[in-house]
Amino acid sequence: MFEITDKAIDVETLRHDLADPAAGGMVIFEGVVRDHNDGRAVSALEYEIFVSMAEKEAARIMAEAKEQFDVTHLRGAHRFGLMGIGEMAIWVGASARHREAAFKACRYLIDEIKYRLPVWKKEHYVEGASDWVDCEGCAHHHQPEFTEKEYYSRQTRMSDFGESGQDSLRSARVLVVGAGGLGCPALSTLAGAGVGQITICDGDILDVSNLHRQTLYGHQEVGQFKAQLATQKLHELNPLVSITAVSENFNLLNATDLLAGHDVVLDCTDNFSTKFLLHDACYLAQKVLVQASLYQYEGQIQVFDFGSDSASGCMRCTWPEIPAADCVGSCAEVGVLGAVSTVLGGMQAMETIKHLTGRPSPATSATVLVDLLSLETTAVKRPRDPSCPLCGDQPGIVDIHDQEYEPRQFWEVGMNEFIQNHPQGHIVDVRSEDERGTPVGDMASWDNLPGAGHRELLDLAGENEVLLVCEVGVRTRRLVEELRAAGGQRFWSLWGGTAGLK
Ligand SMILES: [Zn+2]
Structure with a gap:
């Protein structure tokens, strides 16, 4: 729903995605690189984005907007890298049955995106210098009344x-x-x-x-x-x-x-x-x-x-x-x-x-x-x-x-170790579909249960031993810690995650 990209923003596709016969209107905000800031002539703009974090935060903001406003669709994109004058750096849009909701949702999206995404902006000036700058009040909703x-x-x-x-x-x-x-x-x-x-x-x-x-x-x-x-x-x-x-x-x-x-x-x-x-x-x-x-x-x-x-x-x-x-x-x-x-x-x-x-x-x-x-x-x-x-x-x-920075717990085990000790055990991937990509190795009992909550996992385990798997073993470490504290003594975490299996 929200894309972070180093390519030109594909406005046509985004607009197309917003369209819906049930929607009475759409509101779109387009942010482009302007040729001046604070009295200085700008020649280009550079955005640095902490991509993985920005994607997560943007998804969170979109979900919040969806919950708060009666909208049909939300789309958005933020570009990073070097951009010239007039090029589009950010695009957000909302469609809704009624225009009021579309206006409010669009406003919410652009404000929160500017406010919460890990983005750094560097301006290149016509006279040759360049500077990291605060995004003109983009980081705050109101211009201050003082200098x-x-x-x-x-x-x-x-x-x-x-x-x-x-x-x-x-x-x-x-x-x-x-x-x-x-x-x-x-x-x-x-x-x-x-x-x-x-x-x-x-x-x-x-x-x-x-x-x-x-x-x-x-x-x-x-x-x-x-x-x-x-x-x-x-x-x-x-x-x-x-x-x-x-x-x-x-x-x-x-x-x-x-x-x-x-x-x-x-x-x-x-x-x-x-x-x-x-x-x-x-x-x-x-x-x-x-x-x-x-x-x-x-x-x-x-x-x-x-x-x-x-x-x-x-x-x-x-x-x-x-x-x-x-x-x-x-x-x-x-x-x-x-x-x-x-x-x-x-x-x-x-x-x-x-x-x-x-x-x-x-x-x-x-x-x-x-x-x-x-x-x-x-x-x-x-x-x-x-x-x-x-x-x-x-x-x-x-x-x-x-390096190993956290002391390894007895319940953080390798894949082979788990399979040998618990041949009837279950292996559960807790990553979302997007993260998972191609499954690693030959795992017949690879049950996919993205976003499973504690209750579901405890029910699923029953009398079985369960190995939880994520990308690097950090998320499952925390999960197993919590599950074991809640009485789930049959849970194990894959040491080093799937990254360690490759
Ligand atoms: Zn030293």
Whole structure:
């Protein structure tokens, strides 16, 4: 229903798809590249899109519109890549029995698409320069009633920050992984300061136990995706910056694409496997990583400038292997005070701003420990270890996809292992038809049950052993975890997914 493409948008086909004898009218919005913006003559426009994520989000938006408005059909397309003046970048259309519904649905689609899709826009100017830009209010529904100068006046007034500091923040692209206790203060500080493009990556939904420290959210929003909630809140805080929500956890599948569009990455997560994955991915992509973690009344912060600092050590110099998940208690187990995560998240924002405006920091060559009871800070130097598996002289880690970031559970098994142990067992593919493509190998008992819910799966299992299969084994890992917690002890997950079978 919604297409992301690097080819010219096929308007004829889209219009044809909308047509329906039952529909009294259709409303179409066409967005084309214009020849100027903010007084500058534009020669071309370039869109970068995080395609897989954009497709999912667009499908979600279409489903929402279908539910809200009495429409017969909805279609849309967003083009990416380089486009000249007059070329069409986006097309959405709605047909309905009555024009009112068609107008409303079309308006909803274009607003939400502009607001929620992970899209970055670069303008090429006639005089030769080019710039990443905020999509002219496309990211917000209302034009603000104040100027940039007014909004940032208190910080540009600082003599060593000034307009040039503001320019540096405006052109920055920052990825924040985790919109929880560290992420909330970091995000609101960065958005308020005017970091031009911020992407929020978090697959979690808001829980009531988050509220005491995750101050971007309200109690009536429990159950909603944090990344989307945070995006809305930050738009309210500062409509001058562009915020993109990615409602997925940072994982092996999206890591490379997500890092590609960003200069600085903030690690606001609280688990070892994501911390190591993010760290290794940033090292390999030579990004700047601002990392914080906390334990009771203490926190630590470190900045890895992987692109330009080869003298300082990485996290693997200290921890060559990922520590067991239970070696340090998680927030859920040991508890956490909101004031501690707020201080550390604020420090991450400060370190990011220092980096973006060219100020040095001791945290780039040391781990800085902060004890919030005694108010003492200690900087522990972080020299590079030549035998480090990542940044050492003979690195063993050269591709994140060859690594195991999550400790394997006993119920994560290989295909042959499962078939041998449970010759009568069922194999269930939980992927949707679109994702599945061609089945892999010779699997006679390959039952397709896309989008199956827990109840259906538990009923289906009965007395049988069931191996759940997805693309890389991440989705089924989560599913089996939940099913086993709900009493489904006969469920297994295919380790490495179908990707591992090819
Ligand atoms: Zn290292």
